[in-house]
Amino acid sequence: MALRRADTISQLDDALSDARRGGQRIGCVPTMGALHAGHTSLLDRARAECDLVVATLFVNPLQFDRADDLTNYPRTMEDDRAICERHGTDVLFCPTPEVMYPGPQLVTVDATPLEGFLCGATRPGHFRGVATVVTKLLNLVAPERAYFGQKDFQQLVIIRTMVRDLNIGVEIVGCETVRDDDGLALSSRNALLSPNQRAVAPLLAAVLNDTSSAVAAGNGDASKLIAAARATLSAEPQFEIDYFEIVDPGTLEPVSTVTAPVRIAAAAYLGTTRLIDNVAASPPD
Ligand code: PAF
Numbered sequence: 071m072a073l074r075r076a077d078t079i080s081q082l083d084d085a086l087s088d089a090r091r092g093g094q095r096i097g098c099v100p101t102m103g104a105l106h107a108g109h110t111s112l113l114d115r116a117r118a119e120c121d122l123v124v125a126t127l128f129v130n131p132l133q134f135d136r137a138d139d140l141t142n143y144p145r146t147m148e149d150d151r152a153i154c155e156r157h158g159t160d161v162l163f164c165p166t167p168e169v170m171y172p173g174p175q176l177v178t179v180d181a182t183p184l185e186g187f188l189c190g191a192t193r194p195g196h197f198r199g200v201a202t203v204v205t206k207l208l209n210l211v212a213p214e215r216a217y218f219g220q221k222d223f224q225q226l227v228i229i230r231t232m233v234r235d236l237n238i239g240v241e242i243v244g245c246e247t248v249r250d251d252d253g254l255a256l257s258s259r260n261a262l263l264s265p266n267q268r269a270v271a272p273l274l275a276a277v278l279n280d281t282s283s284a285v286a287a288g289n290g291d292a293s294k295l296i297a298a299a300r301a302t303l304s305a306e307p308q309f310e311i312d313y314f315e316i317v318d319p320g321t322l323e324p325v326s327t328v329t330a331p332v333r334i335a336a337a338a339y340l341g342t343t344r345l346i347d348n349v350a351a352s353p354p355d
Pocket of ligand 1: 130200
């Protein structure tokens with residue numbers, strides 16, 4: 071089936087009506103565009119598991135806490151469309167802000183207990199924007215499954231919890247982070263890095279992996295692990311660390327001693343570009 075583009079809600083309904091009538095399994099991959107191999111791994115997984123695949127492409131103003139970040143967010147519509155086509159996507163939903171937010175958004179979705187940590191601590195309102203737009207997209211597409219990357223780990227935890235607590239009838243599928251050969255997690259923001267910044271960027275993943283190995287080797291003192299990681303990252307003067315945390319993978323609360331599986335998560339700036347990444351870690355049996 072050729073890729074159908076839907077810009078409005080009625081075009082989306084038209085594009086999905088046969089699949090809905092025929093009881094087909096709809097898979098949804100929400101994105102903000104600037105698609106890379108991380109996104110295509112989600113599209114491919116949805117293609118393998120669902121009858122009809124909908125990608126959504128919407129740079130959601132509600133989740134940006136800085137106007138310049140929203141303005142500078144990469145927009146590559148024609149490339150994105152071609153990528154979706156190559157990966158067998160059936161429908162590309164590209165609403166404008168006016169379609170998604172025709173008036174003031176008076177009702178929003180909060181996951182307050184999960185928002186105060188990690189990215190939420192320094193990006194006020196970000197996860198309210200994410201949870202609100204994802205709820206709207208899930209309501210509009212009504213998929214059986216929706217696919218998200220583990221790179222945005224806090225986002226994934228919040229969306230899973232939101233779907234559970236609000237009884238939204240969709241299965242959330244969390245997919246592995248896709249990395250460049252040097253370990254850098256793929257991100258639309260990587261396109262904003264200068265050659266010098268790109269050269270040092272893989273250090274973030276390397277430090278996360280070293281910390282995970284230290285946990286596996288039996289080092290469970292979180293403050294020592296974090297101090298060592300921060301020292302290594304700070305030795306590269308281009309990095310400005312936002313956070314480096316070891317957290318419970320369900321509640322996202324920081325742990326002081328690692329006695330069970332944890333998530334190690336970090337965010338750091340290279341210039342004005344903010345990179346995030348995370349890895350799992352488990353103490354020895
Ligand atoms: O991860 C993203 O690209 C966005 O946060 C999402 C889930 C598409 C919501 O705008």
